[in-house]
Amino acid sequence: MNVGSLKIGLLHSLIRKEEKLLIEAFRKAGVEPIMIDDRKLIMDFHSAPDIDILVERSINHSRALHALRLFESAGVPCVNSHKVSQICGDKLLTTAALKDNGIAQPECRVAFTEESALEAIEELGYPVVLKPAVGSWGRLLSKINDRDAAETVLEHKTVLGSYHHSIFYIQQYIEKKGRDIRSFVVGDDCIAAIYRSSDHWITNTARGATASKCEVSPEVAEISLAAAKAVGGGIVAVDLFESDDGLLVNEVNYTMEFRNSIDTTGVDIPQVVANYVIKMVKQ
Amino acid sequence: MGECPVCAAEVELADDAIAGELLVCDDCGAELELKSVEPVVLAEAPTAEEDWGQ
Numbered sequence: 001m002n003v004g005s006l007k008i009g010l011l012h013s014l015i016r017k018e019e020k021l022l023i024e025a026f027r028k029a030g031v032e033p034i035m036i037d038d039r040k041l042i043m044d045f046h047s048a049p050d051i052d053i054l055v056e057r058s059i060n061h062s063r064a065l066h067a068l069r070l071f072e073s074a075g076v077p078c079v080n081s082h083k084v085s086q087i088c089g090d091k092l093l094t095t096a097a098l099k100d101n102g103i104a105q106p107e108c109r110v111a112f113t114e115e116s117a118l119e120a121i122e123e124l125g126y127p128v129v130l131k132p133a134v135g136s137w138g139r140l141l142s143k144i145n146d147r148d149a150a151e152t153v154l155e156h157k158t159v160l161g162s163y164h165h166s167i168f169y170i171q172q173y174i175e176k177k178g179r180d181i182r183s184f185v186v187g188d189d190c191i192a193a194i195y196r197s198s199d200h201w202i203t204n205t206a207r208g209a210t211a212s213k214c215e216v217s218p219e220v221a222e223i224s225l226a227a228a229k230a231v232g233g234g235i236v237a238v239d240l241f242e243s244d245d246g247l248l249v250n251e252v253n254y255t256m257e258f259r260n261s262i263d264t265t266g267v268d269i270p271q272v273v274a275n276y277v278i279k280m281v282k283q
Numbered sequence: 284m285g286e287c288p289v290c291a292a293e294v295e296l297a298d299d300a301i302a303g304e305l306l307v308c309d310d311c312g313a314e315l316e317l318k319s320v321e322p323v324v325l326a327e328a329p330t331a332e333e334d335w336g337q
Binding site for chain 1: 304328
């Protein structure tokens with residue numbers, strides 16, 4: 001198959017640095033990606049744009065989730081798949097998938113009312129982290145250190161938040177000594193990893209954490225690949241905590257951001273992704 | 284070259300600029316979206332929504 005004839009669709013909304021790097025990588029590999037703007041997209045449940053594969057890079061989780069379902073329904077293979085976006089986009093589903101596959105992660109509880117959430121928090125023991133089941137970039141995370149804070153945050157979420165903020169996802173707080181690890185998985189390979197370091201307990205680079213190179217040790221590779229497989233595989237970024245009991249999986253991200261990780265790791269992440277997608281189509 | 288819709292400064296585009304791309308105005312710091320390359324149309328970028336990002 002002539003690479004230049006491949007029809008690789010790239011689903012996007014705003015074009016971030018990551019999408020530009022991916023476009024460049026596909027061009028280097030001899031493919032001109034077909035840009036599909038989710039803001040202009042109309043799907044009819046029967047057909048889809050004429051492409052061989054869809055690479056999902058939408059900034060909106062909800063648009064990605066639904067678009068992927070409709071593209072797959074129309075017979076277009078997608079990377080990542082709808083299943084992966086569904087599991088990774090919802091922390092509750094991610095935790096369940098990791099648990100089903102015996103992968104180490106922080107203790108979690110889910111509750112649906114203020115009262116039961118408070119009970120669950122006290123059962124886990126302070127501090128805990130309350131997270132929106134669907135959310136990103138470290139937004140609306142609450143580290144709850146005592147009962148006063150728990151009562152306040154739970155009431156605010158119930159009264160001021162929309163209904164999905166009353167699905168209380170409660171995670172044991174892990175003392176991560178100022179950093180976590182983000183690893184990058186493409187297919188069957190853990191291609192790179194970074195430390196994300198911050199004086200703040202939230203270590204998302206979107207919240208100001210700094211990135212530095214983390215060697216992909218056999219332990220990092222093993223748990224990252226297992227986590228990726230648990231959520232359905234493909235192209236994902238895995239967030240890991242270094243706990244006293246070993247590595248724990250915190251989250252798995254399905255539309256990974258990597259702009260700060262290319263120079264840091266020395267790995268051309270967009271090119272690896274582009275080559276992986278092209279290989280998938282050729283198979 | 285385009286015009287910043289916030290401060291009217293001239294905004295230079297890269298040779299490989301594409302529609303949908305995010306830019307920052309050097310003069311006022313506004314985050315802009317390149318709506319169209321030919322003709323060049325710039326608009327204020329949408330603010331982050333609740334389900335954005337990873």
